[in-house]
């Protein structure tokens with residue numbers, strides 16, 4: 191019979207640093223939909239709730255979808271250095287509050303960010319090793335327009351503005367680690383989930399590995 195070494199106690203639950211999982215796309219390509227599916231399916235990732243000066247859409251809840259703040263409040267937060275990143279998108283201000291994220295990462299908490307390319311660049315400059323950047327593309331420009339219209343949350347003028355901006359947003363595709371086409375929602379969700387799972391396994395995130403490997407390498411008694 192082959193004798194196997196006893197499995198060290200830490201095996202299977204090594205300490206890990208959390209990651210910052212960023213989803214970006216042109217407006218309407220489906221990042222909010224994929225983000226909601228991920229948050230529902232995976233208890234180990236939580237949403238980074240942004241602040242915005244944009245008014246709430248029907249059904250959006252303050253503190254859940256966004257922290258809805260006035261332009262003056264937003265300005266004060268910028269001055270106080272409360273944001274990890276912030277940007278102006280479609281004429282409104284959006285920003286990622288610093289407070290919870292930095293401490294949570296150390297404890298192995300993963301965070302999901304639904305932010306644009308400007309915010310992605312800022313987070314990457316600050317916390318490169320923690321950031322995973324995923325860009326979603328629509329299967330076609332016509333389908334993007336259909337999705338924005340079908341969502342039924344924006345006026346024709348707003349949709350026109352978002353379509354105008356879509357091409358310049360798509361031009362940032364090569365600033366991302368992964369690009370996924372959101373054609374079939376389940377298949378897109380499957381691919382995004384695979385990326386998240388693989389990124390969690392990166393050696394650099396396994397902070398418990400050093401101790402574990404040392405234990406494995408102890409000379410025979």
Ligand SMILES: Nc1ncnc2c1ncn2[C@@H]1O[C@H](COP(=O)(O)OP(=O)(O)OP(=O)(O)O)[C@@H](O)[C@H]1O
Pocket residue numbers: 215216217218219220221222223224337338340341372373374375376378
């Ligand atoms: N694969 C898909 N097939 C068909 N419809 C989709 C798909 N993915 C998302 N949708 C629909 O497209 C619309 C836009 O999706 P969503 O709101 O998730 O986009 P978004 O990228 O978050 O947009 P924004 O940046 O404006 O918030 C929604 O009505 C959503 O249900």
Ligand SMILES: Nc1nc2c(ncn2[C@@H]2O[C@H](COP(=O)(O)O)[C@@H](O)[C@H]2O)c(=O)[nH]1
Pocket residue numbers: 214215216217240241244275276277279280284285286304305306307308309310
């Ligand atoms: N740089 C940041 N961009 C953000 C943030 N929160 C959202 N966004 C992006 O804004 C647009 C519009 O969003 P919508 O909800 O008004 O449709 C979209 O591209 C989001 O990804 C943020 O904190 N920082």
